[in-house]
Amino acid sequence: MTAAHVDIELARSFGLKDDEYETVLTIMGRTPSLTELGIFSVMWSEHCSYKSSRLHLKTLPTKAPWVIHGPGENAGVIDIGEGLAAVFKMESHNHPSFIEPYQGAATGVGGILRDVFTMGARPIANLNALRFGDPSHKDTKRVVDGVVRGIGGYGNCMGVPTVGGEVNFHHSYNCNPLVNAMTVGLARQDRIFLSAAAGVGNPVVYVGSKTGRDGIHGATMSSAEFDSESSSKRPTVQVGDPFTEKLLLEACLELMATDAVISIQDMGAAGLTSSAVEMASKGGVGIDLDLDHVPQREANMQAYEMMLSESQERMLMVLRPDRTEEARRIFEKWELDFAIVGRLTDSGRITVRHNGKVEADIPLGPLADEAPIYDRPTMEYERQPALVPPADPCGIEKGLLRLLASANGASRAWIWNQYDSGVGGQTVQRPGGADAAIVRVEGTDRGLAMTTDCTPRYGQADPYVGGAQAVLEVWRNLTATGAKPLAMTDNLNFASPENPRIMTQFVEAVRGIGDAGRALDFPVVSGNVSLYNETRGDDGSVTAIQPAPVIGGVGVLEDVRKAVGLAMPQDGELLLVGETWGELGQSMWLKEILGREEGAPPAVDFAAERRNGDFVREQIQGGAVLACHDVSDGGLIVALAEMAMAGNVGCVLDVAPAALPEHIYWFAEDQARYVLATRQADAVMKAAQEAGVPVRRLGRAGGDVLELGDVMAVPVQHLRRQHASFFPRFMGKEEDAPVVHLDEIS
Amino acid sequence: MKAGIVVFPGTNRERDMAQAFRVVSGKTPQMLWHQQDNVDGFDLIVLPGGFSFGDYLRSGAMAAHSPIMKAVRRFAEKGGYVLGVCNGFQILTEAQMLPGALLRNAGMRFLSQDCHLKVEGRDSIFTSGWTHGDVFRAPMAHGDGNYTAAPEVLDRLEGEGRVAFRYCTAEGHMKDSDEHVNMNGSARSIAGVLSENRRVCGLMPHPENLTEEILSGTDGLPLFTGIMEALG
Numbered sequence: 001m002t003a004a005h006v007d008i009e010l011a012r013s014f015g016l017k018d019d020e021y022e023t024v025l026t027i028m029g030r031t032p033s034l035t036e037l038g039i040f041s042v043m044w045s046e047h048c049s050y051k052s053s054r055l056h057l058k059t060l061p062t063k064a065p066w067v068i069h070g071p072g073e074n075a076g077v078i079d080i081g082e083g084l085a086a087v088f089k090m091e092s093h094n095h096p097s098f099i100e101p102y103q104g105a106a107t108g109v110g111g112i113l114r115d116v117f118t119m120g121a122r123p124i125a126n127l128n129a130l131r132f133g134d135p136s137h138k139d140t141k142r143v144v145d146g147v148v149r150g151i152g153g154y155g156n157c158m159g160v161p162t163v164g165g166e167v168n169f170h171h172s173y174n175c176n177p178l179v180n181a182m183t184v185g186l187a188r189q190d191r192i193f194l195s196a197a198a199g200v201g202n203p204v205v206y207v208g209s210k211t212g213r214d215g216i217h218g219a220t221m222s223s224a225e226f227d228s229e230s231s232s233k234r235p236t237v238q239v240g241d242p243f244t245e246k247l248l249l250e251a252c253l254e255l256m257a258t259d260a261v262i263s264i265q266d267m268g269a270a271g272l273t274s275s276a277v278e279m280a281s282k283g284g285v286g287i288d289l290d291l292d293h294v295p296q297r298e299a300n301m302q303a304y305e306m307m308l309s310e311s312q313e314r315m316l317m318v319l320r321p322d323r324t325e326e327a328r329r330i331f332e333k334w335e336l337d338f339a340i341v342g343r344l345t346d347s348g349r350i351t352v353r354h355n356g357k358v359e360a361d362i363p364l365g366p367l368a369d370e371a372p373i374y375d376r377p378t379m380e381y382e383r384q385p386a387l388v389p390p391a392d393p394c395g396i397e398k399g400l401l402r403l404l405a406s407a408n409g410a411s412r413a414w415i416w417n418q419y420d421s422g423v424g425g426q427t428v429q430r431p432g433g434a435d436a437a438i439v440r441v442e443g444t445d446r447g448l449a450m451t452t453d454c455t456p457r458y459g460q461a462d463p464y465v466g467g468a469q470a471v472l473e474v475w476r477n478l479t480a481t482g483a484k485p486l487a488m489t490d491n492l493n494f495a496s497p498e499n500p501r502i503m504t505q506f507v508e509a510v511r512g513i514g515d516a517g518r519a520l521d522f523p524v525v526s527g528n529v530s531l532y533n534e535t536r537g538d539d540g541s542v543t544a545i546q547p548a549p550v551i552g553g554v555g556v557l558e559d560v561r562k563a564v565g566l567a568m569p570q571d572g573e574l575l576l577v578g579e580t581w582g583e584l585g586q587s588m589w590l591k592e593i594l595g596r597e598e599g600a601p602p603a604v605d606f607a608a609e610r611r612n613g614d615f616v617r618e619q620i621q622g623g624a625v626l627a628c629h630d631v632s633d634g635g636l637i638v639a640l641a642e643m644a645m646a647g648n649v650g651c652v653l654d655v656a657p658a659a660l661p662e663h664i665y666w667f668a669e670d671q672a673r674y675v676l677a678t679r680q681a682d683a684v685m686k687a688a689q690e691a692g693v694p695v696r697r698l699g700r701a702g703g704d705v706l707e708l709g710d711v712m713a714v715p716v717q718h719l720r721r722q723h724a725s726f727f728p729r730f731m732g733k734e735e736d737a738p739v740v741h742l743d744e745i746s
Numbered sequence: 747m748k749a750g751i752v753v754f755p756g757t758n759r760e761r762d763m764a765q766a767f768r769v770v771s772g773k774t775p776q777m778l779w780h781q782q783d784n785v786d787g788f789d790l791i792v793l794p795g796g797f798s799f800g801d802y803l804r805s806g807a808m809a810a811h812s813p814i815m816k817a818v819r820r821f822a823e824k825g826g827y828v829l830g831v832c833n834g835f836q837i838l839t840e841a842q843m844l845p846g847a848l849l850r851n852a853g854m855r856f857l858s859q860d861c862h863l864k865v866e867g868r869d870s871i872f873t874s875g876w877t878h879g880d881v882f883r884a885p886m887a888h889g890d891g892n893y894t895a896a897p898e899v900l901d902r903l904e905g906e907g908r909v910a911f912r913y914c915t916a917e918g919h920m921k922d923s924d925e926h927v928n929m930n931g932s933a934r935s936i937a938g939v940l941s942e943n944r945r946v947c948g949l950m951p952h953p954e955n956l957t958e959e960i961l962s963g964t965d966g967l968p969l970f971t972g973i974m975e976a977l978g
Contacts, residue, residue: 156797
């Protein structure tokens, strides 16, 4: 590369706004070098600086007695008892996953794994929240195939079980899929590693893969909308190497068992730039880097390229000088690069040298403190009015079968059967077995429950409800296994914040998440924001995604043997906990049966949610519950069908109460509801009454038919065949889908 | 019994394997680094699952040439017991300590789900925890599990009772051409084989992941109890 001429034009092409470039000039007191401009542009990108979101994120609840580290570190850390901590976070890799689905998804998984093991935790589970375009769109199959293979390819090789997640299809994601990856790790509370550098003169050490020219300006790309030129950005997508990451994981954990590490930071978005700047800024020290020592994959790399490369599987560490050789031996054993690339200084500046020449020299204070921060305009959001309940055009049985065979209602087994969910030997509930995945904490009787959820169509209609409901559903799914929900991570996927309507979606969703989190004592401990998820068509029109404030949650079970799954038992009574008012607005039934995305989403009621959930958890912990499933997409009848399919056992249900038409009762998506199977129905009913919790009898488990009065009688085998049919057919298998042996999974 | 578990760069089911041995014996096997060049003093060497060297060449091909594999081969030639599961099975075939090869799954996708296995091998500590003809459940988790060998090799394996395990339905029926039963497309539904002296065994699925009731069941336990009873 010849030395580019740095001016406002180049700054614009690097994604800096004109006034941001003016600030750069003021800070530097001169025209910055190419490398300096590159550093400013990535550090001030939306992706790294959270400039549009920061003001609002500050309003989220982040504290609780069990929170050890909240937002601001590589991942959140919570106390799970016995001196142990769960370390977790969710992060998006949306833009790369459309351009190059396999590598985009794979490196998304790689990145979030590094965030977790950087802190000293061994990753024990992965989850993925995926949103794809309409199945009929020309790109969807390609993207689904690549993303699923990429997630599997990376996670399976790493030996971290992929235990859960969710998948949605909607046309708003046609050219902008969402790939949100979550990792949960396990660490000793007295062995948590942070990123703040300390000790002037201490060596700055680079470990892992060599640096190449891949992913340059990836962080800037993720902060821009898509257009028809996007595929030309393929070179900005990073390439993953899970084998090297596995070595890096083992080497880092081996090193962390010594006392050599002072601080450590993975090189993710904006690579060496962001890791060096963050470590030094947080520690209040300066940093001198000499790029001549950076392990390089390609010849003649420029300083600018090395500082902005997003080559994967790399870490930056500050080590105790007297332990450097011990550290070197560990990395040599794992056949990884290990290089001292700099020292900490007291200059308060980041100084970058290459070939004996200073390529960048920036004061760290202003780089961080004068980063732009925007209070972007919002507006009054037109919420959808309440739905006038439509008549049922097809009956309960047909409606149910259509929901189960639809893209959004179908079994996800085709996907999770490509993910190793058992490696590690601690998986108690594999995908599909319970409302949340459950992984035992090795060496203890404890278990961690984990899940991700979001219902974008609710948020499109009412962003506040969308944010709050995602939190409630996560909390409910953890509760339905018997776990005590502890904390959440959020991954906020929205379109352009420069559009007031979108900014309103964002602000309202954050308000919803905050209110729900406070009401449930369920703090946010980590998160990620992904904006500009929209596509500009050739005619200039912009398609924004349905907002997706995805929530990942973690809960703890003190005795993992008390956890319950959702499989229908051979015998027992079925009870419904929670009130059914008949909320059909924005329901799955309305969309799949009538093709309408209309009405207000179901109301959220934090007090009812907490009361009902606490009751259900108590009953599970008390041993009265055989199986439990929350009621969500598709309503009560879908929840019951899912239990029947998971257990391969039918049930006999009573018809709807007189107050509601049959289809509204069975398909409504009222919140705060659970189905319980129990052999102690009288005792549970009595306890519910005492606790002021609404509960009613639904029917009995047993047999091999889902039977509802004289309204419907469908063999469970038939339900399972329908449910399993979508994915194999969609992904290219002509013949009928296999019947998945869910009963053997649970 | 003194068991050792070999760890190659990229091995990832060594902890699962150690846990299974701990369940039956109360003792944790010793981990052996791939650059070690002897395995003297052990009764059993286990090659666990994973992606040794990333499996970027052929699965198991690089690991088969690790220093420790020379030692494992010598150990086996002297009558030592060797168990290879998943990537371990692939390594044993690459090292030509077991016949055949493991190709990409017939459906060209990674398979992670439960399968059923029929116990067929005779006179081996790796099948002695079951009764001949028993059917058990085990999770599979592999991309390259499609067992293949020349027809005469397959005939010989069958003739000598060296097919240890075959994929089958829950009721014990073999269906070679049914992708829901013989999911990876293995020749004659073969899931595991034995060496001539029946002391080296390789299989694709993971009995080590079904050794406790809380972890979805104990179908895999007989592999370990059989080994324990034989080797003490």
